[in-house]
Amino acid sequence: DAGVIQSPRHEVTEMGQEVTLRCKPISGHNSLFWYRQTMMRGLELLIYFNNNVPIDDSGMPEDRFSAKMPNASFSTLKIQPSEPRDSAVYFCASSLLSGREAFFGQGTRLTVV
Amino acid sequence: GENVEQHPSTLSVQEGDSAVIKCTYSDSASNYFPWYKQELGKGPQLIIDIRSNVGEKKDQRIAVTLNKTAKHFSLHITETQPEDSAVYFCAASINSGGSNYKLTFGKGTLLTVNP
Numbered sequence: 001d002a003g004v005i006q007s008p009r010h011e012v013t014e015m016g017q018e019v020t021l022r023c024k025p026i027s028g029h030n031s032l033f034w035y036r037q038t039m040m041r042g043l044e045l046l047i048y049f050n051n052n053v054p055i056d057d058s059g060m061p062e063d064r065f066s067a068k069m070p071n072a073s074f075s076t077l078k079i080q081p082s083e084p085r086d087s088a089v090y091f092c093a094s095s096l097l098s099g100r101e102a103f104f105g106q107g108t109r110l111t112v113v
Numbered sequence: 114g115e116n117v118e119q120h121p122s123t124l125s126v127q128e129g130d131s132a133v134i135k136c137t138y139s140d141s142a143s144n145y146f147p148w149y150k151q152e153l154g155k156g157p158q159l160i161i162d163i164r165s166n167v168g169e170k171k172d173q174r175i176a177v178t179l180n181k182t183a184k185h186f187s188l189h190i191t192e193t194q195p196e197d198s199a200v201y202f203c204a205a206s207i208n209s210g211g212s213n214y215k216l217t218f219g220k221g222t223l224l225t226v227n228p
Contacts, residue, residue: 042220054164103159
């Protein structure tokens with residue numbers, strides 16, 4: 001398996017633009033997590049899904065952020081409108097619902113200028 | 114919610130020495146404590162984990178210890194090698210055997226092993 005696949009790897013956008021980050025979890029995994037990593041706050045869980053259903057989105061910073069999982073093999077994290085403080089590395093991770101290990105993708109480095 | 118504190122934030126050791134990273138957690142209901150290693154430009158990768166019914170677990174050069182009473186756990190790396198250089202994260206969660214769980218991470222420790 002290729003592991004968790006995220007795209008794009010790098011994204012530079014202007015303030016106010018819409019940004020969409022994409023994630024393909026490991027086949028067969030039924031839990032999916034979106035994390036944000038910054039120097040100041042470390043790794044923060046934004047939202048997670050079990051069997052494509054959002055379970056906990058309490059980490060989503062504000063209404064500008066939204067996440068969807070239309071099927072078991074694809075998820076998106078959207079920021080609209082983007083702001084400079086959204087600049088961070090965004091990670092997607094997946095796991096088996098009954099498992100413990102979360103497998104992380106390589107991340108998307110987002111820069112909002 | 115859960116809060117995980119991790120120390121030190123940076124650690125520099127000589128090759129062959131041991132390295133110890135310590136974490137404390139706040140939620141006494143947490144029962145699963147993984148450690149992740151993150152190399153430059155990559156996502157975190159699980160290296161070892163421990164559940165609350167175990168006090169110590171070892172895998173070759175790495176070991177974890179857990180003190181539930183004090184709510185702290187530690188990562189021990191012996192005979193360090195340059196390839197151990199990375200950022201290490203501890204985490205805690207409530208894992209109820211297949212039910213929903215979410216990890217709360219510490220801020221990370223940058224380990225540098227000097228040849």
